[in-house]
Amino acid sequence: MVLDPPLAQPLIGRLTVIGIGLIGSSILRAVKARGLAGTLVAYDGSEAVRDRVRDLGIADLVATTPAQAVAGADIVILCVPVGAMGAVAEAIAPHLTPGAIISDVGSVKGAVVNALRAHLPANVHIVPGHPVAGTEYSGPDAGFATLFKNRWSILTPPEGTDPAAVAALSGLWTAMGANVETMTPEHHDLVLAITSHVPHLIAYNIVGTAADLEAVTQSEVIKYSAGGFRDFTRIAASDPTMWRDVFLNNREAVIEVLGRFTEDLIALQRAIRWAEGDKLFDLFTRTRAIRRSIIEIGQETAAPDFGRSHD
Ligand SMILES: NC(=O)C1=CN([C@@H]2O[C@H](COP(=O)(O)OP(=O)(O)OC[C@H]3O[C@@H](n4cnc5c(N)ncnc54)[C@H](O)[C@@H]3O)[C@@H](O)[C@H]2O)C=CC1
Ligand SMILES: O=C(O)C(=O)Cc1ccc(O)cc1
DSSP: OOOOOOOOOOOOEEEEEEEESHHHHHHHHHHHTTTEEEEEEEEEHHHHHHHHHHHTTOEEEEEHHHHHHHTTTTTEOOSSSGGGHHHHHHGGGGGTTTTTTTEEEEOOOOOHHHHHHSOOOTTSOOEEEEEEEOOOOOOOTTTTTTTTTTTEEEOOOOOOHHHHHHHHHHHHHTTTOOOOEEEOOHHHHHHHHHIHHHHHHHHHHHHHHHHHHHHTTHHHHHHEEEEEEHHHHTTTSOHHHHHHHHHSHHHHHHHHHHHHHHHHHHHHHHHHHHTOOOHHHHHHHHHHHHHHHHHTTTTTSSSSOOTOOOO
């Protein structure tokens, strides 16, 4: 997969990315590859990460303070864990240029919108975002320029946000290869609870349960992990800080979805206990059709296959 060739003119004067992990470094790489910003500034709270970003050469300037990072920036994108968004907003607030656009990439939107609004001045535009694209890896070496290509990027601008600011951010994501959708933070958080947050929780849980059982099975968990379990271990290898913050900041929607999930699981348990094969068969037939429709619309392009190419 490749990105389109560089633009003749940058879309943005000065773009600042704060938090140079998987997502922040992927934005830097995509913006650089397509020449989307006149000047590309990076900042990370970790000195080791800042040094690595300098070595990788993926920014024009690696700032050493939040103040230096955002000075003169037209767009600032916060790419730190959801629980750190408020502190970063507070640190940059006094140094922002009036009229600047402040965005983020957090996997939760309601809590982040509140944190940004609490700390940022009224003379900047807040346009929160979430690229629905990622991997189980973290850090500046994990990023790649095509991460967002053909993926969704969801924007959740508060009511009354300047349409020109939304259009500018939308244009940036589109130029990085993403498809842009706009929705409310509440809707985003419910949809992502079912499609991303609870699936991650299930993966963490099944791998934890298997690890607890391992003493009983004497490492058969590892030996036979070529099956469906292996797919769960990939998801369960995702960053602990990031995912702790996701669950602490989307509690309401996650608990709502978990309630439904638990009810459905109990129904399956009952069907197995009473040998109601038709119930199991009907559900598995429906879920197979869902998987196939996802493949048809091209949303499942990069998933590891583990040798089961016939599905
Ligand atoms: N990992 C994924 O697949 C996806 C993650 N996201 C969201 O993107 C954000 C970043 O995630 P990743 O890039 O995966 O994380 P990461 O762990 O790879 O990078 C986060 C970076 O933020 C820095 N950081 C943490 N606190 C900071 C602070 N107070 N000030 C400055 N820098 C700070 C860390 O040093 C680290 O380099 C999170 O909010 C996450 O929810 C969104 C889509 C996908
Ligand atoms: O690695 C995977 O399968 C993911 O699901 C990546 C991911 C993680 C968090 C997000 O908010 C969006 C995408």
